[in-house]
Amino acid sequence: MADKFDYDLFVIGGGSGGVRAARVAASEHGAKVALAEEDRYGGTCVIRGCVPKKLMVFASEYARVPEEAAAYGWDFRPGPFDWHGFKGKLHGELDRLEGIYRKLLDGAGVEMFDQRAVIKDAHTVELSDGTTKRAKHILIATGGAPVRPDLPNADLGIVSDDIFHLEQLPKSMLIIGGGYIACEFACIMNGLGVEVTQYYRGAQVLRGFDEEARGLVAESMRDSGIDLHVGSNIVEMTRVADRKDGPQPTASDASMGASTLDASAASDDGDVAPNRSGPIWVKSTNGGEKVFDTVLFATGRNPSTKDMGLEDVGVKLGRRGEIVVNEYSQTDVPSIYAIGDVTDRVNLTPVAIREGMAFVQTVFGGEPTPVDHELIPSAIFTQPEMGTVGMSEEDARDAEEVEIYCTSFKPMQTSFAGASDRVLMKLVVSKETRVVLGCHIVAPNAGELIQMVGIAVKAGLTKEQFDATCAVHPTMSEELVTMRNPTRTT
Template structure:
């Protein structure tokens, strides 16, 4: 039953994974009267324009080498061209289905939904885009984040990650700007789908913040796959190629492609780019994967006393509570750990704290994660660089050609790495670069989260023949630090 002074016990702004989970658990398990407002599609970034469609594109892109590899195993298959139109149609159907699942979950839990933008009018009042207002004892902001373009003239000529899933056709060539996981994942995806991929990253090595040895192998593998990866390089100028009569001209394929990139005025076409190293080139398309900002703009937050950070992130305490006691925030809009499972856990902790009467802080320690490059990278805990700055460590590491690809005569390599405390023998970090590393790191994450020692890893019998058996068979450290 709702507090008689308010329309609802809880009003959630944002229909992504975290907001939906919090809303339906508060309503379904605790009997709270709950409403939720979402001005876009239900499912949020993960389901509609992030994890799910991206992973399906990862699957699609991995089939390009299957026919060639199968011949090494005695199969005689014929390879045809990738049909983007067919795949995109199936992808749209799947996302529609998943959005329907989210809506049904909310409805079945008794959550009232509003397909409208919402902003805060005061500490207990939400104003919807149609002008109506709703009051709630508690308000939860779960509006996520959005991709941003750099502050560069003609930046509107480039697309962002949200746009990838809606292309009418794939470009023949693309320039990807950025070196984070989104940039690297889409570089591998598009290369696997047959696109000529160039990638610029201003830093010295891609995947900043991850283990140096692991990200080095990913970069090497990307280059080996045909991605033209340039580190220490950024874009300084861009324009429609047809406006640059003195610069490189588009090839016939690029000119006919038309890029599908449109200015505000509606013109489209191949894009001319100049880089920091002085090079000039024309691409069918430019993708900016240069970061994401929290979606907190024009929500009335600061006006009611909620503190925002420099990039617009909502400042919260360990219980996801803002400086305004009735207002909470979870997920990417807080810019803590921007992962879907984390947003869901934050939502659950919020419900347990507010409606379960059990103050539950969010545990952001030792979260496993995966980067869906090719090969994938799975990681949990400290990198070698982070660990050695804290205490003396031993490094157990091996890199080798996996059986499946070695038999086919391919040069692919994988990496298995453990970072171990010399004093306590606890495994501080595990890093895997290999096919299906995301699946492997989920299991390894349990051991690292449990703070198992290297000797406990060693006491586990190996599963042979597998790549992952190396995690329990490395007996001597390759170095100490």
């Protein structure tokens, strides 16, 4: 007798990728679909990532407005930042967006379970209330979660999920890490008036991005007042009684446990929530000692696959717990697929959505559709922003001989106001084919700019086709089509 299924598709995870796949499979292909989400609909991007972070970026950028406006003849009087007012409106917006996600799923006929789900076999999931559901296909889209380092008292620090729930802004903050999350929050908190120190163990922040571009970002961060230390890491931390130098453990430190913490704020990685009462003394690898109000660990994210029963049913996991899939997002178990950050391929929201669409087209549309992970534009929302698409100069020159077209200058708007800000426009060009292999922008609104340049790079346009495009003047981005002579050949 043929298997009897409750659903054509069961999706585990209500983030952007999972919701898109569930909704399209149901509404456009008539599939019977269910989705389980143990936390909030919208996932990392909407609830604890891209959206609230970008709103905080906007908030932090207003700090410079009064000074810059004065140079243009306006008299704006700066005032203190109202964290409580902003935080309330921020969470109201997140509630609104979550409601939209739920409405979209409901409108498509997707049955929703607000519970954790685990895999029992190739076609069966078990919900946290003990009920089981059978599906012809299972899609895992559980995303990832921030991790804390293996360090005594690491629970004293917060992770990126927690930063949107701070009761009040700290006076000082130490940020550990040098990736885009660490650098973005360093700029955000600095803009909101927090004294920010950042430690990164590597030689330069934003590892993996173009060396010249990340160098300018680091320089700009320091110029803005961020105390950035590379080649540094944290080796010891403890709660202290006051802000005087040196460790002075409070009486409760020796027996600190979950009972002293706010369990309602527990982080997604399963750790207890940080104890935020009292400053934290920190010792670094270079021997420095300092006391901070808050320590933020931005030291990476791991795929959320823990205790899901995946390996028990034959799903292969990688070294970091990521689900191993083929080009069609299919696991070693033919009926089980995975998309998004849980696969640790390209951890970006639009990529998860693209992977979800490719999965639906493959499984329900009858058209096997591999996921295209080539030439994906991305942005880092530091201040200034970095936008990038294609190969860095370093990667390109390892592959072939390239010409570099690059310029750095003071933009008109801030230069007029007497600021020292600099921007960067850079093209990496194949000497043999003349194709633009990469573009890197460090400038205000670089994220907006790189979206448009990404089309040209994805299309494989040549440097001469860039040159044949008339400039829009006066703009920063006109430099991308007016750089006639290479600055170097490598």
